[in-house]
Amino acid sequence: MFTYAPSSRARLSFSAGLVAASLLLLLASLVTGVQAEQNQRSAIVLTIEGAIGPATMDYVARAIEQAEQEQAALLVIRMDTPGGLMESMRMIIRDILGSSVPVATYVTPAGARAASAGTYILYGSHIAAMTPATHLGSATPVQMGGMPGTDNPEPAPDADAEADADADADADESEDKPRRGSSAMERKVLEDSVAYIRSLAERHGRNADWAEEAVREAVNLSAQQALERNVVDVVATDVNDLLQQINGRNVVMASGDQILETANLLIKQVDPNWRTRLLSVITNPNIAFLLMIIGFYGIIFELSNPGELFPGILGAVCLILALFAFQVLSVNYAGLALIMLGLALIIAEAFAPSFGILGVSGTLAFIFGSVILMDGTHQQVSLPMIGGIAAVAAGFMLWTLTRVVSLRHQPAISGIDKMVGQDAVAADDFQPWTDATQGRYRGHVQVSGERWNAVADQPVHAGQPVLIEKVEGLLLHLKPTNDKRDP
Structure with missing residues (x-):
């Protein structure tokens, strides 16, 4: 009777086989997981915080493009904004309306708001949702040009017409009529905004009358009030709750009606890239x-x-x-x-x-x-x-x-004015100046390496130091001193 003992080489081959099999199983599971993740439909989520501007517009446009490329089931915009630029707001809404992927704008977290431009974006989205303890409204356009706080009323043709207009304005205020604007420009902008938000409300079957009131009177609603008045579609506690509530809803897309399938979607957060961050700064x-x-x-x-x-x-x-x-x-x-x-x-x-x-x-x-x-x-x-x-x-x-x-109060450091009071040396003996008043003498002096014509009231000898008292053109007026130096 004998026993078989495997060699060390056989044991080593067996261990290597086990390791290789484990690696193959791990790789297979990873590939299966990646394929399952790729096959699972996703919801792209982006976050807007702060004022609506060009950077926000770029961020939303790129997110919509990514959602369309990945064939996402939904794009969710988490929003908390006080408003912003009208032009950027309109471009965002245009991209939302033209998107092939449904867009849900979700006012969150608790305490957030969708004021001014945010209200328009909420109305323009395929799904409008809010978190409890949030609000929307105050959609009146303001500061459309010129000095803040000023308006440009049209001049009345005459005093009677102006009085009639004032009376009409008083009557309007007393009867609580909707705001119409106090100037031609304000009326144009206001009516344009009213028509715009009403068209968005009618497209998605929301409360158009309240939308007009938000523009004209800057009113606000809480999340629950907005749901009760058909201003928003859903009040959800988080994104997962939102996806569950809107599953099976019908939305109006550019290509026609579409039934949402949002149950068990994979949530993918999209952050702003460097270009959007730079643009935001x-x-x-x-x-x-x-x-x-x-x-x-x-x-x-x-x-x-x-x-x-x-x-x-x-x-x-x-x-x-x-x-x-x-x-x-x-x-x-x-x-x-x-x-x-x-x-x-x-x-x-x-x-x-x-x-x-x-x-x-x-x-x-x-x-x-x-x-x-x-x-x-x-x-x-x-x-x-x-x-x-x-x-x-x-x-x-x-x-x-x-x-x-x-x-101006400092002495001159260059030019002719600097020469007054400066020392000079006579270059030669001064001779009587016959062309001038009797008793004056004329000669030449050396000043800072330059030779100048000079005149003095008494004889001056070569090498004698002198003091410049006055400068007239190219002629120096001198006062002799007692020291003697070489010219």
């Missing part, structure tokens, strides 16, 4: 304003000191970025022109002192231009920043003025 009104100031002064310093390169390069880059930001922002070009004029006048004060006239005018133009620069809602330049930069510019102007005044 430079299109901030305060950053764009600061870039313009840095760019302007950088170019000025480069022109004042040619060859430095760094101020010119930095100024050019900042100015180009600022101009790009102003291109996509709602900018009042009269305000931009006033800012450039003001900066130019402040710089001119430094090169051509006018005792404050140019500087003060430039500072005022800069301040007024900065205040009216931005027209869009929630897109104004910060007043403290305007005041700070204006104070720096005024300080620079004041320093220039004080510097000029102090230089």
Whole structure:
């Protein structure tokens, strides 16, 4: 009887086989998981926080494009916004309406809002949803141009017509009639906004009357009130709850009606890329304003000191970025022109002192231009920043003025005025000056290596030191001293 003992080589081959089989099983499971994930439909989720602007528009457009490429079942926009630019809002809604993927706008988290432009986007989405303890509304368009807080009423043809108009306005207010606008421009913008939001409400079967009220009267609703008044479709606690509630709903797409299949979707969060982040930074009104100031002064310093390169390069880059930001922002070009004029006048004060006239005018133009620069809602330049930069510019102007005044009181360091009171040495013996008053003598002196014609009231000998009392053209008036030195 004998026993079989496997060799070490056989044991090693058996272990290697087990390892290879384990790796194959692991690889197969990974491939199966990836295929299952690819086969499972997804919901693309993006987050909008803060004011609606060009960066938001770019973010939404890219997310919709990605959702269409991946054939996602739904695109969810998590939103918390106070409003923003009307042009960016309209572009976002246009992309949503033209999307082949249903879009659900979800006001979240608790405490969030969809005010102003956010209300329009909510109405333009295929699904409108809110989290409890959120609200929407205040959709009245504001600050459509000019100085904030001002309007441009049309002039009345005569005094009677003006009185009639005032009476009608009083009657309207007493009867609580809807807001119509106090000027032609405000009425045009208001009626356009009303028609726009009503068309969005009618497209998706939502409350159009309340939408008009939100535009005309800036009213607001909480999440539960919005659900009860058919302003939103769903009140959900989170994205998963939203997906479960809207499963099987019918939505109106550009291609026709579509039944949503949102149960058990794979949620994929899409964050802004570097381009969107950069655009978000430079299109901030305060950053764009600061870039313009840095760019302007950088170019000025480069022109004042040619060859430095760094101020010119930095100024050019900042100015180009600022101009790009102003291109996509709602900018009042009269305000931009006033800012450039003001900066130019402040710089001119430094090169051509006018005792404050140019500087003060430039500072005022800069301040007024900065205040009216931005027209869009929630897109104004910060007043403290305007005041700070204006104070720096005024300080620079004041320093220039004080510097000029102090230089005027200092003795001359070059030119003819410097020669008065300077020592000189007679180059030769002075001779009586027969062409002048009796008793005066004429000759030549050496001053700072130069030979000058000179005249004195008494005889002067070669090598004798003299003091220059006055300069008349090319003639020096001298006063002899007692010291003697070589000419």
